[in-house]
Amino acid sequence: MLSDDDQKLAKILFGLLKNATSQAVVKEFLRTKGIPVSAQNWDDLYEKRIEPALKDKKLALKDLRDLLQQVEEFGKQHSFLFQCTEERAIGLLSPARIASIAAAEGLSGLFTHPLDLEMPDEATIVDIRLYRPDPQKTPVSLTIKVVESRDINRLSAVETDPATGELIRRYATTKKRAVNIVHLDHTGLLEFRIASQDNQAKKYSELLWVLKNKVRKFLPDDGFAEVSLSPAKNKILRERDNLSQEIRYSNSTARNEFGAQMQITSASVDENLSSDEGSMSALDRFLERDGEVTGANIYVKLPDSDPPRELRLLISGERNEFAVTVACSAGEYEYVRGKVIAFNT
Template sequence: MQDETKLESKKVEVLPVAMIEHAQKIALLMTQIERATSIGVVRNFLKSRGLKHSASSWEELRTRRIIPALEQESISVDDLYALLRRTEGFGRQHVFLYSCAPDRAASMLSEERLRPILRDRGILVAHGSPLLVELPEVPTIVDVVWCGTSENKYVLFKEVEKRTTRKPRPEAVDQSAKTITRIWDIEEHRAVNFARLWANGLFEIRIASKDNATRYHDDLAGIFDRLKPFFMRSEFREISLKSVKQNLWAKKSELKDCVRFSTYTLTNDEGLTLRANASLSTDDLAESEVLDKSLSEFMSDETTHCSDSNIYLNTSDGGEPNWVHVLLNGEDNEFAITAAIVSEEYEYVLQQIQAHN
């Protein structure tokens, strides 16, 4: 009887902790890649490796392309880290430019100086892989990378912060109590900021754009405060972008295949403003002779300057144009990129702004 009632034990497969953590890491990594870029960019990444890359959705791309490629060791987790580094934090951000003496920059960014400071604060993680965090309670430096050689060398700090926004629900009206109740849902978002110091003295701060803000003074102050152990604010001066706004328009004929103007605003010391707007984003103000004449007459006043310019830069080196939307407004040393792009496109935009400034 005892044998008849005896329950047959079932084997339960227990996955090793390391395997579970590995799967969770890949899932979080893919979530951050999906948020940072487009399906097309990831498909091109797979295509460049000679791998199957067709997919109509993120789910299909992840389950039918990325995971099998990892299992077959056609790509590695380090490759996904590299893809995240190439796509996250390029575009949908406000960029602030500063400079310092090249000899000071070379000293401040040296690995010999920074690594002990990073190590004391537990920032550098094993094997140089970035720290994967989604919504940290406090802004957290998750990655530090040195790239380039000699005058082109730079160090890049990547910071993740949790932002909260309020989303209103429909008002609840109680006629009997003569009350209106308003409730907001608190939504949490992951934002990524960057600081990069070049050996030539250029210093960039890139802040993830906010939906409800046009000024980033407090955000800048916070980032500089968190960077104090590495770089002091007093080391840097702002780089004015007044010249690039003027110069791009002055060179509009020779740059017609490279730059397109959507808005252009002139202001003089008397407070008078002349603003030109294109009706469509595909239009180019530089093609209008009448507009050019009006702006030229207004610019004849020596106190007139361009206060803001809304442009598109062509980042393609041939073939179909690839236009990146750039806003030259805000603070004197500020520009913004409105859409997500990849690192190569951002570097081109930065190079063009420096070249014409």
């Protein structure tokens, strides 16, 4: 039997899953555990499938939390890349160092019991994970999860004031859980992944500053440099023919030596801009003398996907920023991020 606390936690985790993903994803996960999945709706799925499986120990609370990590930590994010030396990264990843800081901040419990907060009053560190496949060696990565609540404004009505004739727009405000991830790899690559905004009330560079400040005791700024993604933007354009099996080109912006700007967009989201020789030639000519590509909107083709799938990738904004605009699995995200890094070398 589940204790009262475990029942409450199970419902919280299920509620977070419900808001983060689809029934199809949860059902596929249950199938891997040998649990029946037939259900008419979300409530049915919990009451008839998940709760009994938890009571019979066919499913553990950790399984639900692991699934939540998979579905809410990847995709629909703007990522910012920084780099330090491998030596500095290994020093920052020292388990004793991380444990000492966590203890001083009252966060030691997060190593084993993440906080399952739906809508925290302020941005809150809810999970700290050191990945250490070999207990005798330094961890290979550190992941810090920060959850916040955001106000979402959606237009609910448009009215005309009969007295003044003025047009009045009314908005409904709701709150949404936003998940941000900070990840340091032992090679020195540091990534800040910021949940995409429904209403872009702030610049992502502002949100980055807030997130960096939240984790600064664990990951101080000194020793890290921005990873400029200009080489990736230029390679995607100039080697577009060689990359045609890996990506589909949709949009590009550029600036020449005089500061003039140019933007070329495909006729539809299904078209490949690379096949438009006239537009591509015009862009090549525009960039001939010390020009640079300032932004690229492409679709990365996922290997071994049936039916074939693509993920939209934006490399624009700040010099070290890219965005995966749709939800995806951990493996799909890692593949796309790997492409960004490969294009940049």
